[in-house]
Amino acid sequence: MSDKAAKKKQYILDIAKGVFAKKGFKNVTMKDIVEACEISRGGLYLYFDDTKEILLECLQGGEQKDDILEKPSAGEALAFYLNEQKKAILNNENDLTVAVYEYLFMCEETGEKESVIKPKIEKNLKVLTALLEKGVESDEFYCEDCEQAARNIIYTLEGLKLASKTIGVTEKEIDTQLLYILSGLIAEEE
Amino acid sequence: MSDKAAKKKQYILDIAKGVFAKKGFKNVTMKDIVEACEISRGGLYLYFDDTKEILLECLQGGEQKDDILEKPSAGEALAFYLNEQKKAILNNENDLTVAVYEYLFMCEETGEKESVIKPKIEKNLKVLTALLEKGVESDEFYCEDCEQAARNIIYTLEGLKLASKTIGVTEKEIDTQLLYILSGLIAEEE
Amino acid sequence: MSDKAAKKKQYILDIAKGVFAKKGFKNVTMKDIVEACEISRGGLYLYFDDTKEILLECLQGGEQKDDILEKPSAGEALAFYLNEQKKAILNNENDLTVAVYEYLFMCEETGEKESVIKPKIEKNLKVLTALLEKGVESDEFYCEDCEQAARNIIYTLEGLKLASKTIGVTEKEIDTQLLYILSGLIAEEE
Amino acid sequence: MSDKAAKKKQYILDIAKGVFAKKGFKNVTMKDIVEACEISRGGLYLYFDDTKEILLECLQGGEQKDDILEKPSAGEALAFYLNEQKKAILNNENDLTVAVYEYLFMCEETGEKESVIKPKIEKNLKVLTALLEKGVESDEFYCEDCEQAARNIIYTLEGLKLASKTIGVTEKEIDTQLLYILSGLIAEEE
DNA sequence: AATGAATGAGCCTTCATTCAT
DNA sequence: TATGAATGAAGGCTCATTCAT
Numbered sequence: 001m002s003d004k005a006a007k008k009k010q011y012i013l014d015i016a017k018g019v020f021a022k023k024g025f026k027n028v029t030m031k032d033i034v035e036a037c038e039i040s041r042g043g044l045y046l047y048f049d050d051t052k053e054i055l056l057e058c059l060q061g062g063e064q065k066d067d068i069l070e071k072p073s074a075g076e077a078l079a080f081y082l083n084e085q086k087k088a089i090l091n092n093e094n095d096l097t098v099a100v101y102e103y104l105f106m107c108e109e110t111g112e113k114e115s116v117i118k119p120k121i122e123k124n125l126k127v128l129t130a131l132l133e134k135g136v137e138s139d140e141f142y143c144e145d146c147e148q149a150a151r152n153i154i155y156t157l158e159g160l161k162l163a164s165k166t167i168g169v170t171e172k173e174i175d176t177q178l179l180y181i182l183s184g185l186i187a188e189e190e
Numbered sequence: 191m192s193d194k195a196a197k198k199k200q201y202i203l204d205i206a207k208g209v210f211a212k213k214g215f216k217n218v219t220m221k222d223i224v225e226a227c228e229i230s231r232g233g234l235y236l237y238f239d240d241t242k243e244i245l246l247e248c249l250q251g252g253e254q255k256d257d258i259l260e261k262p263s264a265g266e267a268l269a270f271y272l273n274e275q276k277k278a279i280l281n282n283e284n285d286l287t288v289a290v291y292e293y294l295f296m297c298e299e300t301g302e303k304e305s306v307i308k309p310k311i312e313k314n315l316k317v318l319t320a321l322l323e324k325g326v327e328s329d330e331f332y333c334e335d336c337e338q339a340a341r342n343i344i345y346t347l348e349g350l351k352l353a354s355k356t357i358g359v360t361e362k363e364i365d366t367q368l369l370y371i372l373s374g375l376i377a378e379e380e
Numbered sequence: 381m382s383d384k385a386a387k388k389k390q391y392i393l394d395i396a397k398g399v400f401a402k403k404g405f406k407n408v409t410m411k412d413i414v415e416a417c418e419i420s421r422g423g424l425y426l427y428f429d430d431t432k433e434i435l436l437e438c439l440q441g442g443e444q445k446d447d448i449l450e451k452p453s454a455g456e457a458l459a460f461y462l463n464e465q466k467k468a469i470l471n472n473e474n475d476l477t478v479a480v481y482e483y484l485f486m487c488e489e490t491g492e493k494e495s496v497i498k499p500k501i502e503k504n505l506k507v508l509t510a511l512l513e514k515g516v517e518s519d520e521f522y523c524e525d526c527e528q529a530a531r532n533i534i535y536t537l538e539g540l541k542l543a544s545k546t547i548g549v550t551e552k553e554i555d556t557q558l559l560y561i562l563s564g565l566i567a568e569e570e
Numbered sequence: 571m572s573d574k575a576a577k578k579k580q581y582i583l584d585i586a587k588g589v590f591a592k593k594g595f596k597n598v599t600m601k602d603i604v605e606a607c608e609i610s611r612g613g614l615y616l617y618f619d620d621t622k623e624i625l626l627e628c629l630q631g632g633e634q635k636d637d638i639l640e641k642p643s644a645g646e647a648l649a650f651y652l653n654e655q656k657k658a659i660l661n662n663e664n665d666l667t668v669a670v671y672e673y674l675f676m677c678e679e680t681g682e683k684e685s686v687i688k689p690k691i692e693k694n695l696k697v698l699t700a701l702l703e704k705g706v707e708s709d710e711f712y713c714e715d716c717e718q719a720a721r722n723i724i725y726t727l728e729g730l731k732l733a734s735k736t737i738g739v740t741e742k743e744i745d746t747q748l749l750y751i752l753s754g755l756i757a758e759e760e
Numbered sequence: 761a762a763t764g765a766a767t768g769a770g771c772c773t774t775c776a777t778t779c780a781t
Numbered sequence: 782t783a784t785g786a787a788t789g790a791a792g793g794c795t796c797a798t799t800c801a802t
Contacts, residue, residue, distance in 0.1 A: 005765080024295050026216040029792055040767045045794070098295045104356035105214050105288045118357050145370075151363075152346060152370050155353065159345030162352060166294035167308050177345065180338050184374055195782085221775060230784040235777075385786080404675050406596040409771060420788045425773070478675045484736035485594050485668045498737050525750075531743075532726060532750050535733065539725030542732060546674035547688050557725065560718050564754055575761085601796060610763040615798075 009047050009057075012037050017058045021094050025055055025102035055103055058096065059116045068127060074135030078185075081131065082178045085157050089164045089174055098165050125150055132185070141185040153181055199237050199247075202227050207248045211284045215245055215292035245293055248286065249306045258317060264325030268375075271321065272368045275347050279354050279364055288355050315340055322375070331375040343371055389427050389437075392417050397438045401474045405435055405482035435483055438476065439496045448507060454515030458565075461511065462558045465537050469544045469554055478545050505530055512565070521565040533561055579617050579627075582607050587628045591664045595625055595672035625673055628666065629686045638697060644705030648755075651701065652748045655727050659734050659744055668735050695720055702755070711755040723751055 015037045019028055028051050034044050048054045071077035088095065100117060128150040135141035143149045160177055163169045205227045209218055218241050224234050238244045261267035278285070290307060318340040325331035333339045350367055353359045395417045399408055408431050414424050428434045451457035468475065480497060508530040515521035523529045540557055543549045585607045589598055598621050604614050618624045641647035658665070670687060698720040705711035713719045730747055733739045 008765085026292070027296070030794090031792060041793090042768070042795075043766050046765065050793090098298070101291060101352070101356065102216070102295060105292060106217075108288070108355060109213060109217065121357060148366055148370050152367060155349030155367065156342060156345045157349070158352060159348035162291070162348060163345065165298060166291065167311060173341075176338055177342060180335075180342050198782095219775060220777085231776090232778080232785065233783050236782070240776085388786085406672070407676070410773090411771060421772090422774075422789070423787050426786065430772095478678065481671060481732070481736065482596070482675060485672060486597075488668070488735060489593060489597065501737060528746055528750050532747060535729030535747065536722060536725045538729035538732060539727070542671070542728060543725065545678060546671065547691060553721075556718055557722060560715075560722050578761095599796060600798085611797090612764065612799080613762050616761065620797085 005047075012039070012044065012047055013054065013058050013061065016054045017094060017096065020055055020058060020096055020099040021092070023099075025051065025099040026106065028099075052103065055096075055099060056116050059100070059120075069130060069134065073140060074131055074138055075140045077131050078135065078141075078182070081128070082181070085161075086171075086174050086178060089157075089161050089169070090171060097161055101162075121154075125154060128153060135185070143185055149185065156181060195237075202229070202234065202237060203244065203248050206244045207284060207286065210245055210248060210286055210289040211282075213289075215241065215289040216296070218289075242293065242296075245286075245289060246306050249290065249310075259320060259324065263330060264321055264328055265330045267321050268325065268331075268372070271318070272371070275351075276361075276364050276368060279347070279351050279359070280361060287351055291352070311344070315344060318343060325375070333375055339375065346371060385427075392419070392424065392427055393434065393438050393441065396434045397441075397474060397476065400435055400438060400476055400479040401472070403479075405431065405479040406486070408479075432483065435476075435479060436496050439480065439500075449510060449514065453520060454511055454518055455520045457511050458515065458521075458562070461508070462561070465541075466551075466554050466558060469537075469541050469549070470551060477541055481542070501534075505534060508533060515565070523565055529565065536561060575617075582609070582614065582617060583624065583628050586624045587664060587666065590625055590628060590666055590669040591662075593669075595621065595669040596676070598669075622673065622676075625666075625669060626686050629670065629690075639700060639704065643710060644701055644708055645710045647701050648705065648711075648752070651698070652751070655731075656741075656744050656748060659727075659731050659739070660741060667731055671732070691724070695724060698723060705755070713755055719755065722754075726751060 012033070016028075016033050019032055019036050023032065030044055030051060031041070033051070033054065034041050037044070048057070068077045068081050071080060104117065106112075125147070129147045132141055132143055132146040132149055136143055136146060156177065160169060160174060164174075202223070206218075206223050209222055209226050213222065220234060220241060221231070223241070223244065224231050227234070238247070258267045258271050261270060294307065296302075315337070319337045322331055322333055322336040322339055326333055326336060346367065350359060350364060354364075392413070396408075396413050399412055399416050403412065410424055410431060411421070413431070413434065414421050417424065428437070448457045448461050451460060484497065486492075505527070509527045512521055512523055512526040512529055516523055516526060536557065540549060540554060544554075582603070586598075586603050589602055589606050593602065600614060600621060601611070603621070603624065604611050607614070618627070638647045638651050641650060674687065676682075695717070699717045702711055702713055702716040702720055706713055706716060726747065730739060730744060734744075
């Protein structure tokens with residue numbers, strides 16, 4: 001029956017993810033999730049104690065693929081990576097960015113540590129750094145400190161993502177910025 | 191008495207700013223502000239209808255100075271600007287970043303528009319663009335599209351700021367990133 | 381306005397006392413008191429945090445009179461005292477005995493100490509001991525250790541009281557026991 | 571399988587007794603017992619409908635022995651009896667006193683009758699009365715109305731027991747009271 | 761018999777907001 | 782203006798009880 005329970009849990013997480021994507025973190029109550037899932041109040045507590053726990057388990061799911069490195073060339077890989085990021089920035093369905101930031105803001109106050117999120121960011125950083133290093137080796141990119149460059153890309157993308165969730169950003173603006181990032185890496189080729 | 195009223199309003203705003211800096215936006219209740227200000231529950235409602243209004247008026251206050259452009263050289267001006275940003279990133283006292291993001295996240299949901307914040311960002315962008323253009327003219331910087339470069343700096347700084355409020359960033363990491371930004375502008379000088 | 385608040389508080393305590401007398405302690409919820417007082421849910425929390433606090437304040441009120449000692453003779457005083465006890469045992473209106481025991485039982489579990497109740501019992505013991513001593517001096521009573529005799533009376537009365545609240549006791553049975561107590565004190569007169 | 575069922579029922583009662591001894595009656599939920607017994611929620615309902623039923627069946631068990639009367643002398647028998655009571659008063663393990671009182675208090679409210687408890691008390695009274703009568707016959711005790719004396723002893727012991735469960739009583743205090751009781755029965759011998 | 765997931769009622773507590781003074 | 786008591790809605794949590802398996 002643990003199998004059935006796991007399915008139910010996953011069902012709740014799937015629905016909850018949509019709720020978090022739509023309403024962020026702070027605004028989501030246990031009641032919201034109960035209603036979205038069309039289960040009973042007590043039923044939800046059988047699986048989760050609070051919204052924090054639900055959000056964190058929502059995040060556990062989406063495993064990152066590091067198969068970008070398997071692309072034939074680093075240039076293609078980076079283009080692919082940036083395009084994925086663009087999609088993520090533009091996509092508002094099922095996007096937990098806002099919820100995650102609201103959660104992290106709350107953690108700062110309460111002093112709780114972020115178990116799930118930091119590792120994801122660090123893994124992301126590693127993959128991107130590796131990608132740049134590969135590009136440098138193959139003379140596709142020029143870059144003195146690949147890790148710093150990778151960090152810079154991540155910060156810029158995060159800034160863009162936040163801007164798109166708040167003040168709004170056009171697709172064109174995103175494209176321009178992505179090109180700007182790329183140009184920084186290939187500018188010195190000449 | 192409008193004078194007295196204005197003073198009281200300012201008093202409330204001063205205290206409220208501290209509350210928002212400490213607790214963000216979502217966590218702040220009218221009760222919190224009433225208690226911090228040591229005024230009566232009803233008294234607060236004479237001046238403000240809700241926390242949203244209070245936060246927005248808190249933001250009205252801090253007028254930005256565009257006197258950076260008056261620095262002798264664009265290089266010095268940018269260095270000064272980045273140093274100010276660094277201070278802002280490291281400083282946690284009286285910083286409304288988290289509160290503002292929480293507010294903006296909420297606006298997305300409710301569809302309300304951001305009256306105060308967007309103009310500030312745009313003004314900031316204009317000042318920075320002007321600064322870069324000045325630097326290009328004086329051959330201090332190299333940069334093809336100053337506005338895009340300015341935007342990139344702003345996104346990166348925003349990404350850094352958010353990271354510092356959430357997962358944490360060391361001062362050294364900030365310095366490295368600021369140098370990275372600068373290097374992008376002067377790299378092609380050679 | 382603190383005067384008005386005090387009145388309201390007293391009003392709540394008066395009603396709450398009736399509720400505790402009727403339902404004991406454990407069965408009384410904040411909701412019960414809210415409804416009995418015909419005030420709002422939040423209104424009650426303005427004055428009291430929980431039912432424990434309300435019960436304890438209910439008990440604060442009834443100050444004990446030690447004017448029994450002013451009776452002309454110790455015999456009369458004891459008769460008066462016992463008669464009062466009899467009335468208390470028979471009376472079920474406004475009697476907090478059951479509520480107090482339920483509260484004390486709960487304290488045992490949670491380890492909380494009984495601030496209000498113990499002093500009352502001890503004062504009661506002192507008054508009764510003094511009464512017996514007076515009776516011994518005036519040769520009305522015979523008794524070797526007045527404090528132990530007083531304690532014995534108190535235990536017996538408490539046993540009777542509990543019995544009357546649980547398995548039931550007839551008035552005649554009470555009379556018989558009170559006479560038994562008296563007879564123990566005057567038996568040796570002869 | 572009725573045999574197996576009886577065993578399971580007894581198993582539940584054994585565990586439940588410990589739970590009631592520890593937490594009283596009102597605080598014990600069906601969930602508590604389910605967890606203590608490590609059986610399923612539904613499983614408990616196959617045997618018992620509610621905590622009241624469980625408590626009452628717990629009480630059925632402990633059959634009282636009236637073999638005290640078989641002691642050689644009434645004095646010895648009474649001393650034995652009182653010593654047993656003393657042990658019961660001091661012992662807190664497996665003692666259902668508090669639970670029983672909480673249950674009885676609740677019955678008062680709901681008007682339910684106490685099927686198990688009253689007979690026990692009455693049997694106890696009869697045994698003690700018989701013991702005293704035996705003592706009077708053998709000139710060990712002096713006492714005009716043995717039943718009243720027995721009742722008095724029972725009330726006093728009950729008062730002591732309650733005091734020990736609530737405000738606390740020292741062993742010395744118990745001894746003193748037991749001696750006081752004895753002295754009342756033999757005082758007039760002289 | 762036995763399990764344990766699911767339901768829903770019930771109580772708790774906190775605040776935004778109003779209003780008489 | 783200013784106060785702060787009062788209200789009631791909203792959400793949290795726990796359990797008794799049921800029921801499909």
